[in-house]
Amino acid sequence: MPDPNTLVQPDRGQAARAIHLVDAKGFDAWLTAQPPRHRAAVAAQKLAATPHASAILPSDNPEDWSVVAIVANKDKLTPWCLARLAETLPEGSYRVEGAEPGKAIYGWLTAQYKFDRYKKKDDKAQGPRVLLTGDPARMDEAVRLAAVTLKLRDWINTGANDFGPADVEAAAADIAKAHGATLTVTKGPEIEKGYGMIWAVGKAAGKGREPRLIEIEWGNPDHPRVAIVGKGVCFDSGGLDIKPAAGMRLMKKDMGGAAHALAIAELVMGARLPIRLHMLVPAVENSISGEATRPGDVMQSRKGVTVENSNTDAEGRLILGDALTKAAEANPELVIDFATLTGAARVALGTDLQALFANDDTLASDLIAAGEAEADPIWRLPLYDPYKDLLKSDVADMLNAAETPWGGALTAALFLKEFVPEKAQWAHLDIFCWQGSPKPGRPKGADAAGLRAVWKLLKDRYAG
Known part of the structure; x- marks a missing residue:
């Protein structure tokens, strides 16, 4: 290439x-x-x-x-x-x-x-x-953006055998080292004790593919704190609620959110944007073994909320919940997460439009405008609070997935909202990051989705 x-x-x-x-x-x-x-x-x-x-x-x-x-x-x-x-x-x-x-x-x-x-x-x-x-100037910016886009495509296109949780960690380590950032990786007993939902999703994976939380911190602590979170499910079998073959075929791309978070981190640090960056990627493989979490198991989240596992194939929101809780502990003013989260978003919007959920109207409007400016289209869906009732559990504080096929993207976003800092602006991007058929500039396979829109938003807000 x-x-x-x-x-x-x-x-x-x-x-x-x-x-x-x-x-x-x-x-x-x-x-x-x-x-x-x-x-x-x-x-x-x-x-x-x-x-x-x-x-x-x-x-x-x-x-x-x-x-x-x-x-x-x-x-x-x-x-x-x-x-x-x-x-x-x-x-x-x-x-x-x-x-x-x-x-x-x-x-x-x-x-x-x-x-x-x-x-x-x-x-x-x-x-x-x-x-x-x-x-x-335009040339230099385009080269930087294209370079991270091509790297993102490589990460997502790579088979899960060659890009598991440890490989995501290695990619983050390379980026952190290149920009003088601090890398923190939490795994083993610390994950089991402190991040119960990340542990529950990833514990069935084999040796060397254990679950972990990968963090990069960079920038002046006096600058506005911004958290970028990416779903890092390096392969999703569906767990014990196993996916059919057709649904599992492209699940190497279920770490697309992590790829976007790494790409944004590289753009921020490369441009020396005046923010205090906190990138978080929970990296797991949702596998099947005797250690796998079962439907009906109750998980203890980092926030202290108990979650009944109603569907082991609704795992992305679990790992993001713990990562969002960790991000909230540092009181960021802005939180943006990327996740290949729900098929329901694709049913609603197709593959070209990325679903946006936001707790702030100004943030949502700014992101949509940025997407229009960059030909990176985003469509806002509602955080419809009455649907929270669909996440009620008889035995725990909440379910991880509603037991109805309706409004799946909305209930997933409402689940995440429970773990978002109350005072922060928050945007959740439910992305597809895959071209099923080639288009000019976008060959069949992995692609960025919402990356250019979020990058423009960050530049417009913080570049000065």
């Missing part, structure tokens, strides 16, 4: 092929103004006036061709409008004529991602496509 730093370069007038942008609505006028050889080339390549379509334009010199690309609005480029070109053009350098690529740099970079860890090396693979830009 190419290094994003090599795929975009400052424009110093070096040789490059031209990319001509044409609005879909202005296509006919553009075509009329073209010389006959261009009109013939466009017709031969069956270029349509639809975004992401493109064609090669010949010149008098056969080696000096250029590209026409159709975009929705050439005055308002999106992250994905040049992404298909980055996937399909021959290797070489390219320059957008008469415009800066701006936000499209990100899609250009992410489009050239390939997950090839388990494949034989392809000596005939296409070389890199390099985009030139006269906006170094």
